[in-house]
Amino acid sequence: MAEKDRKDARQRILDASVSLFSRKGFAGVGVREIANEAGVNLAMISYYFNGKTGILKEIIEQFFNLYLPIFIDADDPGKTPEACFRHLIRKIVHFIRENTDLFLLVYNEIPLDVPEVAEIKSRRIGELLERIGSLMMRFGLDPADRAIMAVIGPTLISATLAQFRLRPVMHKIFQVKPDEKYYEHYVDTICTLFLSGVAGLRK
Amino acid sequence: MAEKDRKDARQRILDASVSLFSRKGFAGVGVREIANEAGVNLAMISYYFNGKTGILKEIIEQFFNLYLPIFIDADDPGKTPEACFRHLIRKIVHFIRENTDLFLLVYNEIPLDVPEVAEIKSRRIGELLERIGSLMMRFGLDPADRAIMAVIGPTLISATLAQFRLRPVMHKIFQVKPDEKYYEHYVDTICTLFLSGVAGLRK
Amino acid sequence: MAEKDRKDARQRILDASVSLFSRKGFAGVGVREIANEAGVNLAMISYYFNGKTGILKEIIEQFFNLYLPIFIDADDPGKTPEACFRHLIRKIVHFIRENTDLFLLVYNEIPLDVPEVAEIKSRRIGELLERIGSLMMRFGLDPADRAIMAVIGPTLISATLAQFRLRPVMHKIFQVKPDEKYYEHYVDTICTLFLSGVAGLRK
Amino acid sequence: MAEKDRKDARQRILDASVSLFSRKGFAGVGVREIANEAGVNLAMISYYFNGKTGILKEIIEQFFNLYLPIFIDADDPGKTPEACFRHLIRKIVHFIRENTDLFLLVYNEIPLDVPEVAEIKSRRIGELLERIGSLMMRFGLDPADRAIMAVIGPTLISATLAQFRLRPVMHKIFQVKPDEKYYEHYVDTICTLFLSGVAGLRK
DNA sequence: CATGAATGAGAATTCATTCAT
């Protein structure tokens, strides 16, 4: 019990925090709530993470450690740009489905002023956008056209995420069932939308 | 000064709240902070809005009262679908530029669990998505294809907003200057992207 | 409207206060609540009564102005002591039935530390107990036996009031219906109890 | 000091609350005042009792846990009804002398509208009145005569308590000294009053 | 008389954190 639980305690705090932060926002969650949800003693949070902010830092780092490789792997010179792109979107959608809370949490907290995580945020987002930029080049866009670059990257991210952000509301409105088949179709739709769109931008 | 200031107090609280909430999130802002920023006595917040949540409710209502008409006006049968669409996007981008904080605030807080605003949220978003849905019909999409509908609406919203969401980071990365000319170009880009994309979806 | 309403406003504040104070205690009621219940503007309370305490003062004075005459009238030399006593109890029970809230309020707030009403309280209760003392003499008790005097007076008051104090609970327990007949019987019971009891004390 | 003080903190809050509530009423006392009087940190009140109401709940429960056994013990079949009764009154008077503040507090707050304690109140008073009812039977009263039952119980309680309720005022009026001898006499007086009175009710 | 706005003090509660054990 001792050894295993100890290791679990740390992770249980992280899991509980991801779930709670994503639903209520970082500032909207108290450490007591986290400790209860995780089933650990209150003081363990300071012990393991040196405070509430420490949890957020670790979550953000872990997120990018999982998320960035997707973009790196997607840059496969042996494939056509279009195949690359479809592969990428499929991977991203799969990742978001598997880590919805984590993704929404990081996305939502990104613009917020929690000073201690600002450095992590801007560094990691920088890496991410550069990755996306280099991918875009492969799709025939001129990387020197910064204005277009500035549009495509964020648009792609947020468009993909939008499904999950508004999920509780959307499914009530459109009566779609978010099952395997739906997401297959979703990936096709978003890919076609973007590939046709980017083709249009290339004139 | 006396007369005008009294009438302004209510609005000053709203303005300060929009600014602070959008930067730090609803839960991350205290009523003290709002009262200071607005230059009103702390108790006025309860007096006018019946608590912090009351401010958020009013902000959300006001937002949709401003935002929805854009979509209603855009549905002009005398124009071509493409002209409609470009007009709509131009209006939205203009609206976001004029009300960036308000827009980001509402967008960011929408998914969060502030129970007392849940009803307002779902009702207003319902109205919005229906509007977007009826617009999409005009662009030749089959409204019965709910899966596509569920993709286009949220994608359009979040894609357009993405510019402003990630603005602080983006401009550091892409070194673009968010001036009049940039947004002219931005509107063109996003319109072309979507019109070409939707054309692709129509086969 | 003007004249009558103005006079009404003052009384409406008093009525609302009696009702609220008796249910929640003086400290448990806010002036806003009183103003709402009375249908008057908040500032009228300061205007008419110079603050919340002023209401309580006036209520206490009014109470004793109504309550003391009962004891004065009861001291009728032309009747037998027993007839006097039964008449008194009948009057008291009637008074309490007609002014239950007022009676409970004064009774409950008597022991509490609201400094500004302390003087009124002790003066008025002094008058009351002296009245009761002089009545007791007529029933053949030696007024010099202070210990007995100290027992009879308060016992009589609180015994009579007890019906109304515990009314909500009691009627659930004993399933008695507090109608005209019940109170007729009640007066008989309490009179017999006391008259027999006092007879026993006289040996 | 360390160990003992920690354990005592909870009880010190209760003791301070009883003293303050009984003097100023529940609504008239602030948690700051309680914390100061008890010598504990303000937040300990929420920590131990989950708010001011929680203190009152616990006090009421504790009161009945002490008070009810007196009535249960008094029902001794081996004694004459009169001996039972005198024993009971002696025990009650002793209990009130030892716990005057607690008794007055519970008695005064019982009729007041503190919603969260309503359930406790009615349940506990129900138990109490049933006990008193079964005692009264032993004194030869017909328990089916609910009207008489409804009179005797509350009258006995409030008559006994009246001494302590009006103590500050009474002793000024009657110049009696509340010492051991006085209460001996008081017990005799109240017992004779009631026994003779109840005898009179039996015809 | 009456009103709506405003005030500043104080209310209860919750916070993240620390500490002795």
Add this chain to the structure above:
DNA sequence: AATGAATGAATTCTCATTCAT
């Protein structure tokens, strides 16, 4: 490693009262 108690600052909200109109 883990706990339960404790802390003091900060939280939101309510209070009785005042004032200009």
